[in-house]
Amino acid sequence: MSEKMLEVTGLTKKFGSFTAVNNLSFTVNRGEVFGFLGPNGAGKSTSMRMITNFIPATSGDVKIDGISGAEYDLQMKKKIGYLPESTPLYSDMSVEEYLKFVGELRGLKGAILKRQMEEMIDVCSLTKMLKRPVGQLSKGYKQRVGLAQAMIHEPELLILDEPISGLDPNQIVEIRELIREMGRKKTVIYSSHILPEVAATCDRILIINNGELVTIGTPDEVTRQFTGKTTFLMKIAGNSSKMKSVFQAMNEVVSVQISDENSVANLKIECNSDETFGEQLFDTVVSNGWKIRELTHYVTTLEDVFTQLTGSK
Amino acid sequence: MNSILTIMKREFHSFFISPIAYIFLTLYLVLTNFLFFQGFFIAGEASMRNYFELLPWLFLLFLPAITMRSWAEERKNKTLELLLTWPVKDSEVVFGKFLASFMFLFIALLLSVTVPISVMLIGNPDEGIMLSSYIGALFLGGSYIAIGMAVSSFTENQIVAFIGTMVILLVGNLISHEAVLASVPATVASFLMSISLESHFTSIARGVLDSRDVIFYLSVIGLALFFNTQSLESRKWE
Numbered sequence: 001m002s003e004k005m006l007e008v009t010g011l012t013k014k015f016g017s018f019t020a021v022n023n024l025s026f027t028v029n030r031g032e033v034f035g036f037l038g039p040n041g042a043g044k045s046t047s048m049r050m051i052t053n054f055i056p057a058t059s060g061d062v063k064i065d066g067i068s069g070a071e072y073d074l075q076m077k078k079k080i081g082y083l084p085e086s087t088p089l090y091s092d093m094s095v096e097e098y099l100k101f102v103g104e105l106r107g108l109k110g111a112i113l114k115r116q117m118e119e120m121i122d123v124c125s126l127t128k129m130l131k132r133p134v135g136q137l138s139k140g141y142k143q144r145v146g147l148a149q150a151m152i153h154e155p156e157l158l159i160l161d162e163p164i165s166g167l168d169p170n171q172i173v174e175i176r177e178l179i180r181e182m183g184r185k186k187t188v189i190y191s192s193h194i195l196p197e198v199a200a201t202c203d204r205i206l207i208i209n210n211g212e213l214v215t216i217g218t219p220d221e222v223t224r225q226f227t228g229k230t231t232f233l234m235k236i237a238g239n240s241s242k243m244k245s246v247f248q249a250m251n252e253v254v255s256v257q258i259s260d261e262n263s264v265a266n267l268k269i270e271c272n273s274d275e276t277f278g279e280q281l282f283d284t285v286v287s288n289g290w291k292i293r294e295l296t297h298y299v300t301t302l303e304d305v306f307t308q309l310t311g312s313k
Numbered sequence: 314m315n316s317i318l319t320i321m322k323r324e325f326h327s328f329f330i331s332p333i334a335y336i337f338l339t340l341y342l343v344l345t346n347f348l349f350f351q352g353f354f355i356a357g358e359a360s361m362r363n364y365f366e367l368l369p370w371l372f373l374l375f376l377p378a379i380t381m382r383s384w385a386e387e388r389k390n391k392t393l394e395l396l397l398t399w400p401v402k403d404s405e406v407v408f409g410k411f412l413a414s415f416m417f418l419f420i421a422l423l424l425s426v427t428v429p430i431s432v433m434l435i436g437n438p439d440e441g442i443m444l445s446s447y448i449g450a451l452f453l454g455g456s457y458i459a460i461g462m463a464v465s466s467f468t469e470n471q472i473v474a475f476i477g478t479m480v481i482l483l484v485g486n487l488i489s490h491e492a493v494l495a496s497v498p499a500t501v502a503s504f505l506m507s508i509s510l511e512s513h514f515t516s517i518a519r520g521v522l523d524s525r526d527v528i529f530y531l532s533v534i535g536l537a538l539f540f541n542t543q544s545l546e547s548r549k550w551e
Contacts, residue, residue: 052398056549077400084398088391092330093323104319105399149395 004066005030005157005187006051011060013046013211020046022211024060028204030156033183035202036191039310043211044191045085048161051189052082064157078107081150085161087142091135095126095145098134099152106153120148124178140171147178158182160190164197176201195306209310223305229254229270232278235294236285240265246288252277264293316401320409324383325416333378334417341375341421349428359436364428365446365518369486369511372450372457377478379417380461381471383410384541388469393545403545407538411459418454422447442520449517452530456510457482459537466544485510 006028013021021043028034038044050057053069053076062069069076090098099120103113121127124144129137134145143163150158163179164172180201182188192198198205199219207214207222215222236243240258243265247256250271257268271277275297285292328334349364356363387393396406432438460481465474487493489509494502506512510533513526 049394054394054398054548074400074402077398080398082395082398084391084394086391088393088395090323090327090392091390092327097326101319101323102399105316105401107315107400 003030004028005032005064006189007061007063007066008047008051009061009063011047011050011062012058013043013050013055014058020211021050021057021208024208024211024213026206026213026216028157028187028189030187031183032187032203033179033201034187034189035198035205036189036208037193037195037198037205037306038191038208038214039193042193042208042310044193044208045161046211047208048082048084048159048189048191052080052159053077078153079155080157080159081153081155083146083150083158083160083163085165087146089134089142089145089149092133094131094133095121095137096130098145099148102149103152108153116152116154120152123151123181124148140167140174143167143171143175144178147175151182154186156187158186158188158190160188162192163190164192164194172197195303207306207309214309230273230275230277231298232267232269232271232281233294233296233298234265234267234269234281234285234292236265236267237263237291237293238265242288243267243290246284247281250280250284252280268298316405317409317412320401320406321412321416324410324413328379328413328417337375337378338421338424341371342424345371345425346428350431353432359432359438361429361432361438361443361446362518365450365514368450369453369514372454373479373482373486375421376414376418376454376457377461377475377482379414380458380478381465381474383414383462384466384545385469385471385474389471397545404538404542407462407541407545411462411534411538414458414462415451415455418458419451422450422454439520442518445520445522446518448522449514449526452517452527453510453514456530456533456537459534459541460485463537463541463544466541482510 004027008027009025011021011024012019024043024047036044036047046055049055051062051064051069053062053073056070064076064079067076067079090101093101096117099117100113103116108116121130124147126141126144126148129141129145134142137145147160147163150160160179164175167175176197179188179190183201183203190198190202202219204216204218205222206216240260244256244258247253247267247269252271252273254270254272259266269281278295278297282292282295285295345364345367348367349361352363384393387396397403429438429443432443433440457478461474461478464478464481465471468474468477486509488505489512494505497505507529513529516523517526
């Protein structure tokens with residue numbers, strides 16, 4: 001048993017002259033919930049298709065629990081549970097028939113098949129829908145059937161492509177809970193273009209854009225990596241020209257931006273300090289006799305990082 | 314092996330979930346019976362020759378309708394991606410799907426058993442010829458199905474699969490017809506005869522179960538299923 005559940009090295013996919021994924025390398029450890037993040041068309045689905053060996057890589061290698069899919073296709077496939085992007089299901093089958101079908105193809109039979117089906121029906125709350133044709137289910141239920149399908153054989157690695165896209169807020173909460181639940185026992189990789197979603201659920205995240213890895217790390221690490229400085233936002237009534245020189249005279253301050261609005265100055269101050277610097281700023285304002293309207297420690301969110309990383313290029 | 318059976322069961326079952334299978338069977342039985350008995354009493358001959366002469370053409374209409382969805386639907390609904398990431402071999406899926414359609418053909422032929430029974434009640438036909446004609450019909454239909462599936466695997470449009478299959482089968486039948494044979498050199502004509510889908514059936518339907526005819530159909534089926542598997546693999550080509 002390898003500690004590294006998934007090992008991707010130099011993964012590249014070219015469609016003609018177009019490079020969909022370029023030299024992607026990362027590792028996912030056993031038991032991690034790993035977020036795969038990027039705007040639409042960044043190469044998330046293509047990467048997942050290569051990881052599941054649905055399409056071959058132009059170059060590079062994927063090892064799942066030490067097994068290479070290119071060499072041992074069937075063994076590798078047994079280790080994973082996969083839910084593709086659009087949740088493709090056989091709409092003419094009932095939920096029960098479908099789960100039985102997938103279970104049998106996964107090599108389960110008899111009492112074990114029955115037990116696994118019951119467990120999946122329970123975990124994914126599908127009891128009421130058993131006899132319904134899959135095609136008639138709501139998007140949220142379809143998603144659950146898709147997840148049940150991916151988990152029925154208790155895979156070591158779950159790969160979910162955009163499992164929460166197109167769901168309403170209640171369904172998102174339910175599916176997120178389900179993913180978190182799974183993450184306790186298994187290794188989960190899931191992709192999304194919704195950042196707070198991934199930040200809330202994942203141990204580590206990877207940001208990909210234009211087929212290339214932008215950054216990888218824990219949500220905290222990724223945020224810090226792109227900020228480093230602490231930022232304060234202030235609103236002060238009074239003469240702004242004097243304020244600039246006063247704040248810039250402080251040692252820790254790196255930059256000061258000021259804009260006037262109805263004789264109130266909006267300041268954005270970046271400094272090489274932590275959030276306690278706000279107290280010094282306050283004292284400075286008071287000792288100069290200015291009237292403070294607002295003082296905020298501005299927290300850079302992953303959202304900012306994401307926009308900054310993927311939008312500007 | 315188990316995977317083949319699981320796939321076959323699902324595919325076969327799915328024929329009967331929608332009304333297509335029932336419409337197909339009813340239409341097939343009504344049409345064959347009507348066309349056959351229309352001329353049967355006029356001819357006044359206790360044989361099913363006329364019945365089996367129709368089959369290559371009726372199959373041409375009906376079997377592409379059965380096979381057109383086999384892959385086109387999977388491609389269109391993207392279920393193919395899931396199917397091919399389950400631990401099953403491409404060839405197992407292909408074979409399972411083929412068996413399902415073949416079973417369906419078998420049932421259609423089984424339900425037409427009223428025709429030989431009627432003929433036997435009325436007159437005194439050659440049962441040997443009737444039996445070998447039925448076997449020939451299975452081989453002929455099997456080839457049509459395999460070809461239809463191969464065509465379906467190249468498209469996500471069922472109509473394209475249907476018409477494409479019909480065109481191929483039509484050409485496969487027509488090349489052994491007088492009009493074509495008369496217009497080409499003798500060597501080409503004998504070659505065309507040997508690769509015609511219909512001519513081999515005609516010879517089996519005469520009551521001679523020649524190994525050459527059997528091998529021909531088995532080769533057609535094998536080749537078409539091979540192409541089918543290759544077309545699934547083609548996602549891996551550059």
